[in-house]
Amino acid sequence: MGFFRDLFSKKVTSETLKAALEGVEKNRKERHLELKKLSIRQNRLVDQAKEARKKRREVELDGLWQEIKHLRMEIGIVQREIKKLNLEAIGLKRYIWGLERLEKENNREGIRTLLNRIRSSKLDVKLAAHDLKEREYLEELAMTLEEAGLGFEWEDIEEEDPLKEGFLKNLDSIIEAEEAGDKEKAKEKEELLKLRLEEGGEDELLMEEEERKEMET
Structure with a gap:
Protein backbone atom coordinates (compact mmCIF):
# COMPACT_ATOMS: atom_id res chain seq x y z
CA MET A 1 0.00 0.00 0.00
CA GLU A 159 2.64 27.34 3.35
CA GLU A 160 5.26 25.00 4.72
CA ASP A 161 8.73 26.40 4.28
CA PRO A 162 11.27 24.56 6.44
CA LEU A 163 14.13 26.55 4.90
CA LYS A 164 12.52 29.81 6.02
CA GLU A 165 12.02 28.34 9.50
CA GLY A 166 15.72 27.54 9.72
CA PHE A 167 16.63 31.00 8.40
CA LEU A 168 14.47 32.70 11.04
CA LYS A 169 16.02 30.60 13.82
CA ASN A 170 19.45 31.74 12.68
CA LEU A 171 18.28 35.37 12.64
CA ASP A 172 16.93 34.98 16.18
CA SER A 173 20.31 33.63 17.27
CA ILE A 174 22.08 36.66 15.78
CA ILE A 175 19.64 39.09 17.41
CA GLU A 176 19.99 37.32 20.76
CA ALA A 177 23.78 37.71 20.63
CA GLU A 178 23.44 41.42 19.74
CA GLU A 179 21.02 42.05 22.59
CA ALA A 180 23.38 40.27 24.98
CA GLY A 181 26.10 42.72 23.94
CA ASP A 182 28.26 40.10 22.22
CA LYS A 183 28.81 42.00 18.97
CA GLU A 184 31.69 39.76 17.86
CA LYS A 185 29.63 36.60 18.22
CA ALA A 186 26.69 38.23 16.43
CA LYS A 187 28.93 39.31 13.56
CA GLU A 188 30.40 35.81 13.28
CA LYS A 189 26.92 34.25 13.16
CA GLU A 190 25.76 36.77 10.56
CA GLU A 191 28.75 36.16 8.31
CA LEU A 192 28.23 32.40 8.59
CA LEU A 193 24.56 32.73 7.69
CA LYS A 194 25.40 34.87 4.65
CA LEU A 195 27.96 32.29 3.56
CA ARG A 196 25.39 29.49 3.80
CA LEU A 197 22.92 31.53 1.78
CA GLU A 198 25.51 32.20 -0.92
CA GLU A 199 26.45 28.53 -1.09
CA GLY A 200 22.84 27.39 -1.13
CA GLY A 201 23.39 25.28 1.99
CA GLU A 202 19.76 24.43 2.72
CA ASP A 203 20.58 21.65 5.17
CA GLU A 204 22.86 23.96 7.14
CA LEU A 205 20.12 26.57 7.37
CA LEU A 206 17.72 23.99 8.71
CA MET A 207 20.09 22.95 11.47
CA GLU A 208 20.03 24.75 14.78
CA GLU A 209 23.39 25.61 16.29
CA GLU A 210 23.15 22.85 18.91
CA GLU A 211 22.43 20.24 16.23
CA ARG A 212 25.38 21.39 14.12
CA LYS A 213 27.71 21.06 17.11
CA GLU A 214 26.32 17.59 17.83
CA MET A 215 26.95 16.49 14.26
CA GLU A 216 30.52 17.80 14.29
CA THR A 217 31.51 15.83 17.38
Missing part, protein backbone atom coordinates in the same frame (compact mmCIF):
# COMPACT_ATOMS: atom_id res chain seq x y z
CA GLY A 2 1.01 3.65 0.00
CA PHE A 3 1.25 6.26 2.73
CA PHE A 4 -2.17 7.85 2.18
CA ARG A 5 -3.99 4.66 1.15
CA ASP A 6 -2.73 2.91 4.28
CA LEU A 7 -3.56 5.86 6.54
CA PHE A 8 -7.05 6.33 5.13
CA SER A 9 -7.91 2.62 4.96
CA LYS A 10 -9.37 2.88 8.46
CA LYS A 11 -11.49 5.38 10.38
CA VAL A 12 -9.88 8.80 10.21
CA THR A 13 -10.40 12.05 12.12
CA SER A 14 -8.42 15.27 12.28
CA GLU A 15 -6.80 13.94 15.48
CA THR A 16 -5.70 10.79 13.65
CA LEU A 17 -4.03 12.93 11.02
CA LYS A 18 -2.33 15.11 13.64
CA ALA A 19 -0.78 11.99 15.17
CA ALA A 20 0.36 10.87 11.71
CA LEU A 21 1.84 14.32 11.08
CA GLU A 22 3.87 14.08 14.29
CA GLY A 23 5.35 10.82 13.00
CA VAL A 24 6.21 12.36 9.63
CA GLU A 25 7.83 15.38 11.32
CA LYS A 26 9.90 13.07 13.52
CA ASN A 27 11.05 11.03 10.52
CA ARG A 28 11.89 14.19 8.62
CA LYS A 29 14.08 15.49 11.43
CA GLU A 30 15.86 12.13 11.62
CA ARG A 31 16.51 12.17 7.86
CA HIS A 32 17.90 15.71 8.05
CA LEU A 33 20.29 14.66 10.81
CA GLU A 34 21.29 11.61 8.78
CA LEU A 35 21.91 13.80 5.73
CA LYS A 36 24.07 16.14 7.79
CA LYS A 37 26.16 13.24 9.08
CA LEU A 38 26.64 11.90 5.55
CA SER A 39 27.63 15.35 4.28
CA ILE A 40 30.19 15.80 7.06
CA ARG A 41 31.61 12.34 6.34
CA GLN A 42 31.80 13.13 2.63
CA ASN A 43 33.63 16.41 3.31
CA ARG A 44 36.17 14.58 5.45
CA LEU A 45 36.72 12.00 2.71
CA VAL A 46 37.28 14.80 0.20
CA ASP A 47 39.92 16.32 2.50
CA GLN A 48 41.62 12.93 2.82
CA ALA A 49 41.47 12.44 -0.94
CA LYS A 50 43.07 15.84 -1.45
CA GLU A 51 45.97 14.87 0.82
CA ALA A 52 46.34 11.48 -0.89
CA ARG A 53 46.40 13.21 -4.25
CA LYS A 54 49.07 15.64 -3.10
CA LYS A 55 51.26 12.79 -1.87
CA ARG A 56 50.46 10.56 -4.87
CA ARG A 57 49.08 7.71 -2.79
CA GLU A 58 47.06 6.25 -5.65
CA VAL A 59 45.80 3.09 -3.93
CA GLU A 60 44.48 5.12 -1.00
CA LEU A 61 42.98 7.65 -3.40
CA ASP A 62 41.13 4.92 -5.32
CA GLY A 63 39.64 3.59 -2.09
CA LEU A 64 38.56 7.04 -0.97
CA TRP A 65 36.93 7.72 -4.33
CA GLN A 66 34.90 4.51 -4.08
CA GLU A 67 33.70 5.60 -0.63
CA ILE A 68 32.79 9.04 -1.95
CA LYS A 69 30.80 7.54 -4.83
CA HIS A 70 28.91 5.29 -2.43
CA LEU A 71 28.19 8.23 -0.13
CA ARG A 72 26.89 10.29 -3.05
CA MET A 73 24.33 7.55 -3.72
CA GLU A 74 23.34 7.41 -0.05
CA ILE A 75 22.95 11.19 0.07
CA GLY A 76 20.74 11.11 -3.02
CA ILE A 77 18.48 8.48 -1.43
CA VAL A 78 18.13 10.46 1.81
CA GLN A 79 17.45 13.69 -0.08
CA ARG A 80 14.62 11.97 -1.96
CA GLU A 81 13.21 10.61 1.30
CA ILE A 82 13.23 14.12 2.75
CA LYS A 83 11.41 15.48 -0.29
CA LYS A 84 8.80 12.72 0.02
CA LEU A 85 8.34 13.44 3.73
CA ASN A 86 7.98 17.16 3.00
CA LEU A 87 5.16 16.43 0.57
CA GLU A 88 3.48 14.00 2.97
CA ALA A 89 3.56 16.70 5.67
CA ILE A 90 2.03 19.27 3.31
CA GLY A 91 -0.75 16.83 2.42
CA LEU A 92 -1.49 16.02 6.05
CA LYS A 93 -1.60 19.68 7.06
CA ARG A 94 -4.09 20.47 4.32
CA TYR A 95 -6.27 17.47 5.12
CA ILE A 96 -6.23 18.40 8.81
CA TRP A 97 -7.41 21.86 7.79
CA GLY A 98 -10.18 20.37 5.63
CA LEU A 99 -11.38 17.79 8.14
CA GLU A 100 -11.42 20.25 11.04
CA ARG A 101 -13.52 22.60 8.96
CA LEU A 102 -15.98 19.85 8.01
CA GLU A 103 -16.08 18.48 11.57
CA LYS A 104 -16.87 21.93 12.94
CA GLU A 105 -19.78 22.20 10.48
CA ASN A 106 -20.83 18.62 11.34
CA ASN A 107 -20.78 18.00 7.59
CA ARG A 108 -20.78 14.20 7.53
CA GLU A 109 -21.43 14.01 3.81
CA GLY A 110 -18.50 16.34 3.13
CA ILE A 111 -16.24 14.24 5.35
CA ARG A 112 -17.32 11.03 3.61
CA THR A 113 -16.75 12.60 0.18
CA LEU A 114 -13.31 13.88 1.14
CA LEU A 115 -12.17 10.55 2.59
CA ASN A 116 -13.44 8.59 -0.41
CA ARG A 117 -11.74 11.00 -2.79
CA ILE A 118 -8.44 10.69 -0.94
CA ARG A 119 -8.70 6.88 -0.98
CA SER A 120 -9.21 6.87 -4.74
CA SER A 121 -6.58 9.54 -5.44
CA LYS A 122 -3.22 9.07 -7.13
CA LEU A 123 -1.26 10.73 -4.32
CA ASP A 124 0.65 7.55 -3.48
CA VAL A 125 1.45 6.99 -7.16
CA LYS A 126 2.91 10.50 -7.34
CA LEU A 127 4.96 9.94 -4.17
CA ALA A 128 6.27 6.58 -5.39
CA ALA A 129 7.38 7.91 -8.78
CA HIS A 130 11.13 7.76 -9.36
CA ASP A 131 10.99 11.29 -10.74
CA LEU A 132 9.02 12.83 -7.89
CA LYS A 133 7.27 15.90 -9.33
CA GLU A 134 6.09 18.28 -6.65
CA ARG A 135 3.71 20.24 -8.91
CA GLU A 136 1.79 17.14 -10.03
CA TYR A 137 1.46 15.97 -6.44
CA LEU A 138 0.15 19.35 -5.25
CA GLU A 139 -2.34 19.51 -8.12
CA GLU A 140 -3.72 16.08 -7.18
CA LEU A 141 -3.85 17.20 -3.55
CA ALA A 142 -5.83 20.33 -4.46
CA MET A 143 -8.31 18.29 -6.53
CA THR A 144 -9.15 16.00 -3.60
CA LEU A 145 -10.10 19.06 -1.55
CA GLU A 146 -12.00 20.80 -4.33
CA GLU A 147 -14.11 17.73 -5.13
CA ALA A 148 -15.13 17.58 -1.47
CA GLY A 149 -16.41 21.17 -1.68
CA LEU A 150 -13.30 22.59 -0.06
CA GLY A 151 -11.96 25.05 -2.59
CA PHE A 152 -8.60 25.43 -0.93
CA GLU A 153 -8.17 28.89 0.54
CA TRP A 154 -4.41 29.26 0.38
CA GLU A 155 -4.40 32.24 2.71
CA ASP A 156 -6.10 30.17 5.43
CA ILE A 157 -3.03 28.04 5.99
CA GLU A 158 0.60 28.98 6.08
Whole structure:
Protein backbone atom coordinates (compact mmCIF):
# COMPACT_ATOMS: atom_id res chain seq x y z
CA MET A 1 0.00 0.00 0.00
CA GLY A 2 1.01 3.65 0.00
CA PHE A 3 1.25 6.26 2.73
CA PHE A 4 -2.17 7.85 2.18
CA ARG A 5 -3.99 4.66 1.15
CA ASP A 6 -2.73 2.91 4.28
CA LEU A 7 -3.56 5.86 6.54
CA PHE A 8 -7.05 6.33 5.13
CA SER A 9 -7.91 2.62 4.96
CA LYS A 10 -9.37 2.88 8.46
CA LYS A 11 -11.49 5.38 10.38
CA VAL A 12 -9.88 8.80 10.21
CA THR A 13 -10.40 12.05 12.12
CA SER A 14 -8.42 15.27 12.28
CA GLU A 15 -6.80 13.94 15.48
CA THR A 16 -5.70 10.79 13.65
CA LEU A 17 -4.03 12.93 11.02
CA LYS A 18 -2.33 15.11 13.64
CA ALA A 19 -0.78 11.99 15.17
CA ALA A 20 0.36 10.87 11.71
CA LEU A 21 1.84 14.32 11.08
CA GLU A 22 3.87 14.08 14.29
CA GLY A 23 5.35 10.82 13.00
CA VAL A 24 6.21 12.36 9.63
CA GLU A 25 7.83 15.38 11.32
CA LYS A 26 9.90 13.07 13.52
CA ASN A 27 11.05 11.03 10.52
CA ARG A 28 11.89 14.19 8.62
CA LYS A 29 14.08 15.49 11.43
CA GLU A 30 15.86 12.13 11.62
CA ARG A 31 16.51 12.17 7.86
CA HIS A 32 17.90 15.71 8.05
CA LEU A 33 20.29 14.66 10.81
CA GLU A 34 21.29 11.61 8.78
CA LEU A 35 21.91 13.80 5.73
CA LYS A 36 24.07 16.14 7.79
CA LYS A 37 26.16 13.24 9.08
CA LEU A 38 26.64 11.90 5.55
CA SER A 39 27.63 15.35 4.28
CA ILE A 40 30.19 15.80 7.06
CA ARG A 41 31.61 12.34 6.34
CA GLN A 42 31.80 13.13 2.63
CA ASN A 43 33.63 16.41 3.31
CA ARG A 44 36.17 14.58 5.45
CA LEU A 45 36.72 12.00 2.71
CA VAL A 46 37.28 14.80 0.20
CA ASP A 47 39.92 16.32 2.50
CA GLN A 48 41.62 12.93 2.82
CA ALA A 49 41.47 12.44 -0.94
CA LYS A 50 43.07 15.84 -1.45
CA GLU A 51 45.97 14.87 0.82
CA ALA A 52 46.34 11.48 -0.89
CA ARG A 53 46.40 13.21 -4.25
CA LYS A 54 49.07 15.64 -3.10
CA LYS A 55 51.26 12.79 -1.87
CA ARG A 56 50.46 10.56 -4.87
CA ARG A 57 49.08 7.71 -2.79
CA GLU A 58 47.06 6.25 -5.65
CA VAL A 59 45.80 3.09 -3.93
CA GLU A 60 44.48 5.12 -1.00
CA LEU A 61 42.98 7.65 -3.40
CA ASP A 62 41.13 4.92 -5.32
CA GLY A 63 39.64 3.59 -2.09
CA LEU A 64 38.56 7.04 -0.97
CA TRP A 65 36.93 7.72 -4.33
CA GLN A 66 34.90 4.51 -4.08
CA GLU A 67 33.70 5.60 -0.63
CA ILE A 68 32.79 9.04 -1.95
CA LYS A 69 30.80 7.54 -4.83
CA HIS A 70 28.91 5.29 -2.43
CA LEU A 71 28.19 8.23 -0.13
CA ARG A 72 26.89 10.29 -3.05
CA MET A 73 24.33 7.55 -3.72
CA GLU A 74 23.34 7.41 -0.05
CA ILE A 75 22.95 11.19 0.07
CA GLY A 76 20.74 11.11 -3.02
CA ILE A 77 18.48 8.48 -1.43
CA VAL A 78 18.13 10.46 1.81
CA GLN A 79 17.45 13.69 -0.08
CA ARG A 80 14.62 11.97 -1.96
CA GLU A 81 13.21 10.61 1.30
CA ILE A 82 13.23 14.12 2.75
CA LYS A 83 11.41 15.48 -0.29
CA LYS A 84 8.80 12.72 0.02
CA LEU A 85 8.34 13.44 3.73
CA ASN A 86 7.98 17.16 3.00
CA LEU A 87 5.16 16.43 0.57
CA GLU A 88 3.48 14.00 2.97
CA ALA A 89 3.56 16.70 5.67
CA ILE A 90 2.03 19.27 3.31
CA GLY A 91 -0.75 16.83 2.42
CA LEU A 92 -1.49 16.02 6.05
CA LYS A 93 -1.60 19.68 7.06
CA ARG A 94 -4.09 20.47 4.32
CA TYR A 95 -6.27 17.47 5.12
CA ILE A 96 -6.23 18.40 8.81
CA TRP A 97 -7.41 21.86 7.79
CA GLY A 98 -10.18 20.37 5.63
CA LEU A 99 -11.38 17.79 8.14
CA GLU A 100 -11.42 20.25 11.04
CA ARG A 101 -13.52 22.60 8.96
CA LEU A 102 -15.98 19.85 8.01
CA GLU A 103 -16.08 18.48 11.57
CA LYS A 104 -16.87 21.93 12.94
CA GLU A 105 -19.78 22.20 10.48
CA ASN A 106 -20.83 18.62 11.34
CA ASN A 107 -20.78 18.00 7.59
CA ARG A 108 -20.78 14.20 7.53
CA GLU A 109 -21.43 14.01 3.81
CA GLY A 110 -18.50 16.34 3.13
CA ILE A 111 -16.24 14.24 5.35
CA ARG A 112 -17.32 11.03 3.61
CA THR A 113 -16.75 12.60 0.18
CA LEU A 114 -13.31 13.88 1.14
CA LEU A 115 -12.17 10.55 2.59
CA ASN A 116 -13.44 8.59 -0.41
CA ARG A 117 -11.74 11.00 -2.79
CA ILE A 118 -8.44 10.69 -0.94
CA ARG A 119 -8.70 6.88 -0.98
CA SER A 120 -9.21 6.87 -4.74
CA SER A 121 -6.58 9.54 -5.44
CA LYS A 122 -3.22 9.07 -7.13
CA LEU A 123 -1.26 10.73 -4.32
CA ASP A 124 0.65 7.55 -3.48
CA VAL A 125 1.45 6.99 -7.16
CA LYS A 126 2.91 10.50 -7.34
CA LEU A 127 4.96 9.94 -4.17
CA ALA A 128 6.27 6.58 -5.39
CA ALA A 129 7.38 7.91 -8.78
CA HIS A 130 11.13 7.76 -9.36
CA ASP A 131 10.99 11.29 -10.74
CA LEU A 132 9.02 12.83 -7.89
CA LYS A 133 7.27 15.90 -9.33
CA GLU A 134 6.09 18.28 -6.65
CA ARG A 135 3.71 20.24 -8.91
CA GLU A 136 1.79 17.14 -10.03
CA TYR A 137 1.46 15.97 -6.44
CA LEU A 138 0.15 19.35 -5.25
CA GLU A 139 -2.34 19.51 -8.12
CA GLU A 140 -3.72 16.08 -7.18
CA LEU A 141 -3.85 17.20 -3.55
CA ALA A 142 -5.83 20.33 -4.46
CA MET A 143 -8.31 18.29 -6.53
CA THR A 144 -9.15 16.00 -3.60
CA LEU A 145 -10.10 19.06 -1.55
CA GLU A 146 -12.00 20.80 -4.33
CA GLU A 147 -14.11 17.73 -5.13
CA ALA A 148 -15.13 17.58 -1.47
CA GLY A 149 -16.41 21.17 -1.68
CA LEU A 150 -13.30 22.59 -0.06
CA GLY A 151 -11.96 25.05 -2.59
CA PHE A 152 -8.60 25.43 -0.93
CA GLU A 153 -8.17 28.89 0.54
CA TRP A 154 -4.41 29.26 0.38
CA GLU A 155 -4.40 32.24 2.71
CA ASP A 156 -6.10 30.17 5.43
CA ILE A 157 -3.03 28.04 5.99
CA GLU A 158 0.60 28.98 6.08
CA GLU A 159 2.64 27.34 3.35
CA GLU A 160 5.26 25.00 4.72
CA ASP A 161 8.73 26.40 4.28
CA PRO A 162 11.27 24.56 6.44
CA LEU A 163 14.13 26.55 4.90
CA LYS A 164 12.52 29.81 6.02
CA GLU A 165 12.02 28.34 9.50
CA GLY A 166 15.72 27.54 9.72
CA PHE A 167 16.63 31.00 8.40
CA LEU A 168 14.47 32.70 11.04
CA LYS A 169 16.02 30.60 13.82
CA ASN A 170 19.45 31.74 12.68
CA LEU A 171 18.28 35.37 12.64
CA ASP A 172 16.93 34.98 16.18
CA SER A 173 20.31 33.63 17.27
CA ILE A 174 22.08 36.66 15.78
CA ILE A 175 19.64 39.09 17.41
CA GLU A 176 19.99 37.32 20.76
CA ALA A 177 23.78 37.71 20.63
CA GLU A 178 23.44 41.42 19.74
CA GLU A 179 21.02 42.05 22.59
CA ALA A 180 23.38 40.27 24.98
CA GLY A 181 26.10 42.72 23.94
CA ASP A 182 28.26 40.10 22.22
CA LYS A 183 28.81 42.00 18.97
CA GLU A 184 31.69 39.76 17.86
CA LYS A 185 29.63 36.60 18.22
CA ALA A 186 26.69 38.23 16.43
CA LYS A 187 28.93 39.31 13.56
CA GLU A 188 30.40 35.81 13.28
CA LYS A 189 26.92 34.25 13.16
CA GLU A 190 25.76 36.77 10.56
CA GLU A 191 28.75 36.16 8.31
CA LEU A 192 28.23 32.40 8.59
CA LEU A 193 24.56 32.73 7.69
CA LYS A 194 25.40 34.87 4.65
CA LEU A 195 27.96 32.29 3.56
CA ARG A 196 25.39 29.49 3.80
CA LEU A 197 22.92 31.53 1.78
CA GLU A 198 25.51 32.20 -0.92
CA GLU A 199 26.45 28.53 -1.09
CA GLY A 200 22.84 27.39 -1.13
CA GLY A 201 23.39 25.28 1.99
CA GLU A 202 19.76 24.43 2.72
CA ASP A 203 20.58 21.65 5.17
CA GLU A 204 22.86 23.96 7.14
CA LEU A 205 20.12 26.57 7.37
CA LEU A 206 17.72 23.99 8.71
CA MET A 207 20.09 22.95 11.47
CA GLU A 208 20.03 24.75 14.78
CA GLU A 209 23.39 25.61 16.29
CA GLU A 210 23.15 22.85 18.91
CA GLU A 211 22.43 20.24 16.23
CA ARG A 212 25.38 21.39 14.12
CA LYS A 213 27.71 21.06 17.11
CA GLU A 214 26.32 17.59 17.83
CA MET A 215 26.95 16.49 14.26
CA GLU A 216 30.52 17.80 14.29
CA THR A 217 31.51 15.83 17.38
